[in-house]
Amino acid sequence: IIGVLNMKDCRDTNDLWAAEKSLMEWANRYDTTLNNANSNQRSNNNNNNNNSDNNGNNIIIRLFVFDSFEESIQQRVNISETRLCHSSQIVAFPPLEMAHSQMMALHWNVVVNDLAVSLFRSVEGKIRRNDLLSKSIAS
Numbered sequence: 488i489i490g491v492l493n494m495k496d497c498r499d500t501n502d503l504w505a506a507e508k509s510l511m512e513w514a515n516r517y518d519t520t521l522n523n524a525n526s527n528q529r530s531n532n533n534n535n536n537n538n539s540d541n542n543g544n545n546i547i548i549r550l551f552v553f554d555s556f557e558e559s560i561q562q563r564v565n566i567s568e569t570r571l572c573h574s575s576q577i578v579a580f581p582p583l584e585m586a587h588s589q590m591m592a593l594h595w596n597v598v599v600n601d602l603a604v605s606l607f608r609s610v611e612g613k614i615r616r617n618d619l620l621s622k623s624i625a626s
Contacts, residue, residue, distance in 0.1 A: 488514045490550045494560045500568050507550060507570050514546045547605045548576050551598075555579045575601060 490510040497503055548571070555566050556579070569577050578598055581590045 488517060488546055488548050490548075492550060492552050494552060494554045494557070494564055494566070497560070497564045499563050500565050503564055503566065503568070504570055510548060510550055510571075514548050518546055547602070547609060549598075549602065550577045552577060552579045556581065575605070 488510060490506060490513070492503070492506045494503075497506075550569075550571065552566065554560060555564070566577070566579060571577050581594055
């Protein structure tokens with residue numbers, strides 16, 4: 488689940504937190520590892536603002552943040568106060584002006600590679616769990 492946030496739309500850090508909460512709600516909505524028995528626990532976690540790594544599921548979460556480098560925005564919104572669990576879940580992009588186009592292209596490459604690695608690690612983890620389950624059943 489990838490959220491996109493333009494920091495120019497944020498009045499203060501509470502707006503950043505609201506965007507993060509919305510991202511987690513979407514992640515929980517698409518979490519196929521949770522069943523009906525866990526739905527009460529999931530709603531309790533959402534109500535308590537529990538931003539664990541989405542309860543250990545296999546949803547990969549990223550919040551792409553634009554325009555966070557402007558000084559006027561940094562005075563209103565402190566991006567370092569993120570409530571996301573892992574620093575890799577929030578990705579701040581450099582300014583979009585033409586003067587920064589090479590930096591933006593390099594940054595996109597890093598972001599896409601990081602996302603690909605996360606996806607492959609997730610798939611690898613599923614394969615290992617399935618292998619362990621099939622070995623334990625066969626025993």
